[in-house]
Amino acid sequence: MSTEDSTTGSGLSRRKLLGAAGIGAIAAGAAGVGAGYAAGDKPAPVVPDKDALPIPFEGKHQAGIVTPAQDRLYFATFDMTSDERDDLISLLKDWTKASRQMSQGNDVGDFGAVAGAPYSPPEDTGEALGLPPSGLTITIGFGRSLFVDAKGKTRFGLDGQLPDRLKPIPGFSGDRLDPAISDGDIAIQACANDPQIAVHAIRNLARIAFGRASVRYSQMGFGRTSSTSTAQVTPRNLFGFKDGTANVKVEDKTDVEDFVWVHQEDGPAWLVGGSYLVSRKIDMRIETWDREPLNGQEAIIGRTKGSGGPMSGGDEFAPIDFDAKDDAGQPLIDMKSHVRLAHPDFNRGAKLLRRGYNFVDGSNGLGQLSAGLFFIAYQRDPEKQFVQIQGSLAGLQNDLLNEYIVHVSSGLFACPPGVTTTGFWGEGLFA
Amino acid sequence: MKSSLAALGVIAALGLSACASDPSESTASGDLTVAATDSDCKVSATKLEAGPSTFTVTNKGSKVTEFYVYADGDRIMGEVENVGPGLTRKLVVDLPKGTYEGACKPGMIGDGIRQTLSVTGEAAKPLSDSEELKAAAESYARYVKSQSDTLIVKTTEFVDAVKAGDVDKAKTLFPIARTYWERIEPVAEKFGDLDPITDGREPDAKAAGIEFTGWHRIEKQLWVENNTTGMDKYADQLLDNVKKIVQLGQDTPLTALELAQGSKGLLDEVATGKITGEEDEFSHTDLWDFKANIEGSQAAISSLRPVLVEQDPALVKDLDAKFAALDTELNQHQDKATGEWAFYDELSKDQIKALSDAVAALSEPISKVAAAIAQSA
Numbered sequence: 001m002s003t004e005d006s007t008t009g010s011g012l013s014r015r016k017l018l019g020a021a022g023i024g025a026i027a028a029g030a031a032g033v034g035a036g037y038a039a040g041d042k043p044a045p046v047v048p049d050k051d052a053l054p055i056p057f058e059g060k061h062q063a064g065i066v067t068p069a070q071d072r073l074y075f076a077t078f079d080m081t082s083d084e085r086d087d088l089i090s091l092l093k094d095w096t097k098a099s100r101q102m103s104q105g106n107d108v109g110d111f112g113a114v115a116g117a118p119y120s121p122p123e124d125t126g127e128a129l130g131l132p133p134s135g136l137t138i139t140i141g142f143g144r145s146l147f148v149d150a151k152g153k154t155r156f157g158l159d160g161q162l163p164d165r166l167k168p169i170p171g172f173s174g175d176r177l178d179p180a181i182s183d184g185d186i187a188i189q190a191c192a193n194d195p196q197i198a199v200h201a202i203r204n205l206a207r208i209a210f211g212r213a214s215v216r217y218s219q220m221g222f223g224r225t226s227s228t229s230t231a232q233v234t235p236r237n238l239f240g241f242k243d244g245t246a247n248v249k250v251e252d253k254t255d256v257e258d259f260v261w262v263h264q265e266d267g268p269a270w271l272v273g274g275s276y277l278v279s280r281k282i283d284m285r286i287e288t289w290d291r292e293p294l295n296g297q298e299a300i301i302g303r304t305k306g307s308g309g310p311m312s313g314g315d316e317f318a319p320i321d322f323d324a325k326d327d328a329g330q331p332l333i334d335m336k337s338h339v340r341l342a343h344p345d346f347n348r349g350a351k352l353l354r355r356g357y358n359f360v361d362g363s364n365g366l367g368q369l370s371a372g373l374f375f376i377a378y379q380r381d382p383e384k385q386f387v388q389i390q391g392s393l394a395g396l397q398n399d400l401l402n403e404y405i406v407h408v409s410s411g412l413f414a415c416p417p418g419v420t421t422t423g424f425w426g427e428g429l430f431a
Numbered sequence: 432m433k434s435s436l437a438a439l440g441v442i443a444a445l446g447l448s449a450c451a452s453d454p455s456e457s458t459a460s461g462d463l464t465v466a467a468t469d470s471d472c473k474v475s476a477t478k479l480e481a482g483p484s485t486f487t488v489t490n491k492g493s494k495v496t497e498f499y500v501y502a503d504g505d506r507i508m509g510e511v512e513n514v515g516p517g518l519t520r521k522l523v524v525d526l527p528k529g530t531y532e533g534a535c536k537p538g539m540i541g542d543g544i545r546q547t548l549s550v551t552g553e554a555a556k557p558l559s560d561s562e563e564l565k566a567a568a569e570s571y572a573r574y575v576k577s578q579s580d581t582l583i584v585k586t587t588e589f590v591d592a593v594k595a596g597d598v599d600k601a602k603t604l605f606p607i608a609r610t611y612w613e614r615i616e617p618v619a620e621k622f623g624d625l626d627p628i629t630d631g632r633e634p635d636a637k638a639a640g641i642e643f644t645g646w647h648r649i650e651k652q653l654w655v656e657n658n659t660t661g662m663d664k665y666a667d668q669l670l671d672n673v674k675k676i677v678q679l680g681q682d683t684p685l686t687a688l689e690l691a692q693g694s695k696g697l698l699d700e701v702a703t704g705k706i707t708g709e710e711d712e713f714s715h716t717d718l719w720d721f722k723a724n725i726e727g728s729q730a731a732i733s734s735l736r737p738v739l740v741e742q743d744p745a746l747v748k749d750l751d752a753k754f755a756a757l758d759t760e761l762n763q764h765q766d767k768a769t770g771e772w773a774f775y776d777e778l779s780k781d782q783i784k785a786l787s788d789a790v791a792a793l794s795e796p797i798s799k800v801a802a803a804i805a806q807s808a
Contacts, residue, residue, distance in 0.1 A: 081788045118523075
């Protein structure tokens with residue numbers, strides 16, 4: 001994976017960027033200091049690349065959900081290695097503090113990467129020195145196993161806080177799930193416009209966790225496969241098709257409220273303003289797909305490969321006419337096409353905020369790429385949304401695409417709401 | 432830039448006048464504050480005592496700043512980068528007697544706003560001079576002595592069995608003799624040329640273009656060939672080298688700081704060599720070595736304990752808890768009746784992961800021991 005797209009070649013140094021980044025951060029928050037700047041300083045000499053700027057860490061909701069999707073992902077889940085409630089609380093506090101620092105482009109700790117005592121290991125691992133914040137967001141979610149063990153016994157005294165909707169995702173026809181890369185007590189999604197920044201985040205959080213939690217598995221992703229904002233061009237997945245045309249977009253406030261955030265009446269109280277994250281690692285049979293004729297590929301997806309317009313006609317964002325037929329009376333949108341089976345019209349109106357990434361984990365030794373889509377979706381009610389839609393798609397009798405994909409991992413996590421400037425992730429759990 | 436340069440002049444003048452008007456200004460040591468703004472850089476004292484100083488840099492300006500301590504010719508003695516507006520960061524610098532400059536760099540550009548710092552007094556004593564640290568080193572030297580005496584006895588028994596062609600006995604003695612070796616491994620590693628020919632592994636010997644000798648050469652013959660053919664010369668050489676290392680170790684005992692670093696080194700050994708099953712790739716007796724490394728590390732920490740308790744009681748408490756947790760995890764793989772350990776290739780992936788987690792949990796606090804020892808000087 002190359003870092004060149006976002007950092008080098010632009011002629012901008014981190015220092016200049018950071019100067020501007022700091023200003024950006026102030027403009028967004030910290031009113032007192034911001035006022036001082038506005039009154040007393042000259043215009044910023046450099047207009048930084050907006051992909052390099054920091055994204056506010058605090059807020060009503062966690063960053064990294066409706067934040068316009070960045071280019072890179074490093075996702076990891078952790079299992080608690082301690083059974084002590086105090087260790088869980090201190091871990092969440094330490095993680096929040098470090099994530100707050102990293103998301104604003106600062107080093108982890110009081111002394112950071114190079115300013116500590118010579119005989120101490122540096123607090124920050126250092127590979128982000130000289131790089132801009134790069135839109136880093138760090139988003140946390142809690143798995144069912146954090147609340148109760150496999151036998152339903154409480155962990156950390158949290159059984160009373162277990163959300164009803166955080167129940168195991170049912171198995172689907174065609175699933176080939178590997179438990180070693182599924183589930184986990186806690187999930188962390190780090191997204192940034194520079195892969196080194198995303199890796200730095202997970203690496204430092206893993207280091208902070210030693211003795212309290214350890215990484216269960218992790219996954220790198222590149223090339224966001226969904227746009228989450230109307231300001232973003234719809235990207236392509238590794239099948240070469242535009243992905244996420246009909247995704248929930250940040251700008252559609254009604255959709256975001258209805259389909260992403262947990263409401264008061266949904267409960268539990270600690271999760272209000274949060275969301276549920278579903279992760280699925282989907283292996284793609286890239287080579288056989290590439291041998292499929294163009295008209296076959298388009299029929300399977302239900303959209304043209306070039307513009308992404310529906311097979312019923314029109315451009316990418318044209319409404320889909322599921323009843324349209326060709327001269328021979330055959331439906332233009334195949335009855336088993338991906339776009340039909342996944343559409344809200346056939347799923348009781350369900351929509352998802354998808355935030356997935358492409359991945360390539362090298363190759364499999366048989367001349368084939370180990371590649372696919374690391375699917376991430378946020379939603380208010382997993383059963384009515386992801387489970388409903390996946391139920392329509394799964395199985396060789398259904399979505400034509402299933403001949404070319406296989407789900408190999410699964411995870412469901414309850415993501416708490418955002419934090420205040422002094423709060424920590426999930427503090428409502430311990431109130 | 433112009434305003435920065437002007438500010439620099441003002442600060443320098445202020446600094447000088449402060450010194451001139453008040454020559455009796457008291458000398459600060461230890462903790463200093465730096466108040467940085469977009470045009471100002473105030474260090475709480477300009478006269479410091481030799482030794483480690485901690486600068487707490489607070490950025491009250493609107494630009495991201497940095498703070499440097501420069502010696503002559505702008506040689507960097509310490510730096511803290513990337514201090515965002517409203518943030519506070521710390522910098523520890525060990526400064527010998529001399530004249531330095533502290534510099535804030537608002538916007539992280541230019542030469543910075545500078546202030547002269549003069550450091551007087553004697554440099555800190557070398558670490559080994561502290562009585563407490565001396566006692567710690569001596570205590571560990573006694574441990575090394577007791578272990579190395581037994582190491583020679585057990586290595587002799589092993590070598591005798593090899594030379595007598597008694598394969599079964601040699602196999603039984605191999606992990607036992609190595610226990611004493613692994614407990615004091617930091618001592619052996621200090622003698623760079625002897626360690627590879629005694630405890631080196633086959634791929635490394637090949638890469639270095641030297642003959643594959645030592646413990647693992649004999650291990651390979653015993654477990655792969657199930658005989659001792661041609662092993663006499665390696666056995667004799669092993670015993671010779673072990674004796675040499677023991678002698679060298681007693682002649683030049685580890686300092687307290689080396690001891691602190693050694694306690695971490697032993698855990699690194701476990702994390703990179705034993706947890707992966709690389710160390711004893713033919714015999715799979717890695718858990719014997721694992722346990723011995725942990726015991727050696729614990730012995731080093733015990734020797735340092737009086738100093739550590741004074742410096743950082745919370746760290747000692749954490750170390751105790753993490754050592755105990757690792758012991759619990761590890762000891763379930765020992766046959767209580769025979770004292771023998773499970774073979775590495777009998778462990779499940781989950782069991783290895785649990786051991787790895789426990790080692791990592793201990794390694795983090797252990798990595799802080801050296802700094803605590805250094806601070807005590």
